[in-house]
Amino acid sequence: MSKLRYNSFFKVIIIGGLILLLLIPALLIRNLVDERQGLRSSAVEEVSEKWANWQTVRGPFLSIPYYEYGKDGKSIETHYLNVMPENLNVTGDVSTQKLHRGIYDVVVYHSNLNISGDFGNVDFAGVPKERLRFDRALLCMGISDLRGVEEQLNVHLGNEDCGFDAGLPNHNVAWTGVQSLVNLTDSLNDTLPFSITLKLKGAGSISFCPVGANTEVHLTSDWNNPSFMGNFLPTERNVDENGFSAVWKMMHLNRNFPRSWKDDSYTVGNSDFGATLLLPVDSYQKTERCVKYSILFTTITFLVFFFVEISRKKLLHPLHYLLVGAALIVFYTLLLSISEYVTFNLAYLIASLSTIILITLYSKAVLKSWKLGLFVGGVLVILYGYMFTILQLQDYALLAGSIFIFVVLCLVMYFSRKVDWYNQNSAEPKKESEQKQVDTNVQ
Numbered sequence: 001m002s003k004l005r006y007n008s009f010f011k012v013i014i015i016g017g018l019i020l021l022l023l024i025p026a027l028l029i030r031n032l033v034d035e036r037q038g039l040r041s042s043a044v045e046e047v048s049e050k051w052a053n054w055q056t057v058r059g060p061f062l063s064i065p066y067y068e069y070g071k072d073g074k075s076i077e078t079h080y081l082n083v084m085p086e087n088l089n090v091t092g093d094v095s096t097q098k099l100h101r102g103i104y105d106v107v108v109y110h111s112n113l114n115i116s117g118d119f120g121n122v123d124f125a126g127v128p129k130e131r132l133r134f135d136r137a138l139l140c141m142g143i144s145d146l147r148g149v150e151e152q153l154n155v156h157l158g159n160e161d162c163g164f165d166a167g168l169p170n171h172n173v174a175w176t177g178v179q180s181l182v183n184l185t186d187s188l189n190d191t192l193p194f195s196i197t198l199k200l201k202g203a204g205s206i207s208f209c210p211v212g213a214n215t216e217v218h219l220t221s222d223w224n225n226p227s228f229m230g231n232f233l234p235t236e237r238n239v240d241e242n243g244f245s246a247v248w249k250m251m252h253l254n255r256n257f258p259r260s261w262k263d264d265s266y267t268v269g270n271s272d273f274g275a276t277l278l279l280p281v282d283s284y285q286k287t288e289r290c291v292k293y294s295i296l297f298t299t300i301t302f303l304v305f306f307f308v309e310i311s312r313k314k315l316l317h318p319l320h321y322l323l324v325g326a327a328l329i330v331f332y333t334l335l336l337s338i339s340e341y342v343t344f345n346l347a348y349l350i351a352s353l354s355t356i357i358l359i360t361l362y363s364k365a366v367l368k369s370w371k372l373g374l375f376v377g378g379v380l381v382i383l384y385g386y387m388f389t390i391l392q393l394q395d396y397a398l399l400a401g402s403i404f405i406f407v408v409l410c411l412v413m414y415f416s417r418k419v420d421w422y423n424q425n426s427a428e429p430k431k432e433s434e435q436k437q438v439d440t441n442v443q
Helices: 008-051 283-291 294-312 318-339 344-367 370-392 397-415 430-442
Strands: 055-069 076-083 087-101 104-119 137-143 154-157 160-163 177-182 192-203 205-208 214-221 226-230 236-240 243-251 260-262 273-277
Touching: 008 087, 008 104, 008 192, 008 283, 008 294, 008 318, 055 104, 055 177, 055 192, 087 205, 087 273, 137 192, 154 177, 160 177, 192 205, 205 214, 205 226, 214 273, 226 243, 243 273, 283 318, 283 344, 283 370, 294 318, 294 344, 294 370, 294 397, 318 344, 344 370, 370 397
Parallel strands: 055 205, 087 214
Antiparallel strands: 055 076, 055 137, 076 260, 087 104, 104 192, 137 177, 154 160, 154 192, 205 273, 214 243, 226 273, 236 243
16 A cells, blocks of 8 residues: 555546546536526516516507407407507617615616607508597507606697506507507598607616617617617617617518507517616626636646656645645635625636635645745646636637647646656655665665
């Protein structure tokens, strides 16, 4: 058993076992990252539930009732003709603020939307005019979370002002929203203009639906980290440190529903577009990416110690490897916890410097050499510096990581090319061997 501690192959097996053992805490840390990310998502949902959720505005549109006999030929069923506007123009300004839930920030907003346009060239979608109840028509507008409506909502339609009531007569266009009873009997052959001022608050995102045959949306905000989402990207956009502005322009040919249809013949939800107000908090994603490199970092560090053993005849105990591996693993918990309070880059600097200094001082102590300790610290500086570079490369991270692994493999093959592994005892002290020879001669 005493000879096994000097055997290189036995040491390699021990090191490999320690690397596999350290995978267990690495996996636990990945679960911890997911848990902390889930807590943040829960905090965002909780604040949004009390404030108002993301908002989607669909409309306005007309919902005109008509009647048909049921399948039994006797009962009368109510159906609706959904009529979209000819032109729709939305101009909106979104002002943001941050709310706090524990250590987490949640971005919410107030928006001031001016919605205008007109109805004209109505297509009755095959419904006979005499069946349509124009006197019972409803002007509707879908709003995904009515708690966000901040002021009484009115519409100027034609030459009249009408108020809105909560609720929709059906779910053909939207699930929640407001409606206003209007009489269209005398407006069938006229262009019917409308204008609405909507003060709406929400959280996370704001989106619209291109219900107009010609839809144009102008949106400005003081938030400088937007993500434009949906099936339509802005035709014009500008993002700077003061906020963003965006313009969307769509025609009825760009969407997958007509100008009018009966009941639920078409759906409009897959045509929504808008902007998400992203918090510049990607520390959890970056920390998770760091943890994925844990086995690589542990392997390279252990290789450095192993080659120091066989080249400098320094005998290290497996416990030395285990403690160094533990320090490498603790780096990720430091990074995760610190990044929740400061920026990720600063957290990475603090956690990596702490780990490098700790392992450097420990290496100096166990190897009994400042030169070797600083060498190990220099290798760690390269490793953590390269990983930080990879984290900044979103599109080229895989390429950079693959090149790095290839370079490491080349270095390992280069430094091990002259090692006689069959006659190599990793760190058997020379003096001990000489002492055995002296004892034999004496006998």
